[in-house]
Amino acid sequence: MEWFTAPEYWLSRLVFQRALAVVYLVAFLTAVRQFRALIGERGMLPVPRYTARVPFRRAPSLFHLRYSDRLFAGCAWAGCAVSAGLVAGVDALVPLWAAMLLWLVPWLLYLSVVNVGQTWYAFGWESLLLETGFLAVFLGNDEVAPPVLVLFLLRWLLFRVEFGAGLIKMRGDECWRRLTCLDHHHETQPMPGPLSRFFHLLPRPVHRVEVAANHVTQLVVPFLLFAPQPVATAAAGLMAATQLWLVLSGNFAWLNWLTIVLALSAVRFPGSAPSLPGAPLWYEALVLAVAALLVFLSHRPVLNMVSRRQVMNRSFDPLHLVNTYGAFGSVNRVRYEVVIEGTADAVAREDSDWREYEFRGKPGDPRRRPRQFAPYHLRLDWLMWFAALSPAYAASWFGALVERLLENDRDTLRLLRRSPFPADAPPRYVRARLFRYRFTHRDERRATGAWWERTVVREYLPPTRLAGPEPGSEPGAGPGPEPGSEPGQDGPAPR
Structure with a gap:
């Protein structure tokens, strides 16, 4: 033919x-x-x-x-x-x-x-x-x-x-x-x-x-x-x-x-x-x-x-x-990011030494310029964007992520750019906070050297540790909060 x-x-x-x-x-x-x-x-x-x-x-x-x-x-x-x-x-x-x-x-x-x-x-x-x-x-x-x-x-x-x-x-x-x-x-x-x-x-x-x-x-x-x-x-x-x-x-x-x-x-x-x-x-x-x-x-x-x-x-x-197929049938007007932090302190307080985990692609440190990764696909970073829209999008995996960070899981840490804790000294507590991010204007960039300006919105996940007795408590006092629990409040409605 x-x-x-x-x-x-x-x-x-x-x-x-x-x-x-x-x-x-x-x-x-x-x-x-x-x-x-x-x-x-x-x-x-x-x-x-x-x-x-x-x-x-x-x-x-x-x-x-x-x-x-x-x-x-x-x-x-x-x-x-x-x-x-x-x-x-x-x-x-x-x-x-x-x-x-x-x-x-x-x-x-x-x-x-x-x-x-x-x-x-x-x-x-x-x-x-x-x-x-x-x-x-x-x-x-x-x-x-x-x-x-x-x-x-x-x-x-x-x-x-x-x-x-x-x-x-x-x-x-x-x-x-x-x-x-x-x-x-x-x-x-x-x-x-x-x-x-x-x-x-x-x-x-x-x-x-x-x-x-x-x-x-x-x-x-x-x-x-x-x-x-x-x-x-x-x-x-x-x-x-x-x-x-x-x-x-x-x-x-x-x-x-x-x-x-x-x-x-x-x-x-x-x-x-x-x-x-x-x-x-x-x-x-x-x-x-x-x-x-x-x-x-x-x-x-x-x-x-x-x-x-x-x-x-x-x-x-x-x-x-x-x-x-299709993409972006709706567009967000405001950028939210979930920032995950850990501390090695025995008791989690607001003034504890909280150290931030750095992801490879998603915004974190305001002074760090966004990088080019595509066509390589950073799957965790992408899902963290959805997590910032609402905890419902992360309900199936976010608790497991926190648990593995508390364990200093090697494979999980390889997905990140940097962990603030040594391999042999995992954090005692991990928490997550919701931030609002926006690009800096030209004058702000020249003055501060930052690519982003960010402000805290609210707590996303309260300080969480692996199940077990609270530090300083009597034996048998019961487990602390577990990372599989629901994050605190509902996130912003997706647009």
Whole structure:
């Protein structure tokens, strides 16, 4: 079938596949470095506890068969190895069927991770990587020209990512309709980057232009992806440029980079296509069957997009084959941060020697400039942003985090930038306080050297110690407060 392939997109496929493999590599490296403290056997949300209550059919994963930290590490490192091989182009050195199996391996491994990752993996870019990775399995290698249907499905995915995000904004917070959201967003986003303060301090008319351009890119330009060339290439290029703007202004893990990768699949690069053999019949039949399945499954995200009760970042099947996306349907006007402190004093008082734990990415020390981490994903730092919105968002894991800090748990401390206590001398008490943060103005920055100005709002978690007798009490006097208890007051309502 001559219509089945598009040889002129051979270079687009090559660039897309190598870039996607890089994203896979980052995702698996993130899992390797963080899983023990988050979902390991002694993690805050252990995988064995999850698989004991959630059946395989609801969350298909290799770890339903068996789990150990060693097995998880082996799978994650295997994902790194295969991804690195795909970056190097090993899929071009093997037969078509073997190349498809190579692309299937990281998808299966990452699906197994996401489906047991619980809250730590409940981000839209996890499903986006899985949906993109599944389509990559059927894109072929140098033995066949890129299939038209798979290229179309990649554009359809990019359309849903952008158009869904645009709709959720227009239906959500009124500041998007008033073009004022970016008066706040650069300051209140989950994890600001090194240039976020610069973007925040831009004149308000520039913020209006930013929002208006975003609406055009997300609500109008996506339709041009299905126009003839070179219009589709121009549309994809505009989307990629918008995503690079977001890369500069914040830390959104690999969301922006993966969207750029999707845009590359729609770009028709100049140059003559090499002579490629025709597609084998079994390959054509398989691609047709998969395309038909995915088109059928697409009715659910379409119904969601046209619904007035549109939801964002939801998977409609346990394999994450076709999902709905969106981001920042509402924008916070004020930034809150949970600051965790510990003391080695025998009795916890307000004037005790409280020392602050420093996180890698989230704001802490006002004099410390935000760093760039994306596309690497600091999962704990992101969840701490949600914890600041309301303790309800952290109810399942915050107590476990405090407990591990009281134990000086090595794996947990590796997630942090710095612990204020020696490895052999854990704190006796840990507490958490809620602060309001804002970027300093230019004059404040010159005068104080601080990037942030912060003020205490209230206590988030009272001084807490490991269960046991109070210091100085009689034996058998009873346990002190336990870190699994509910934090003090409700946090600020999310916006």
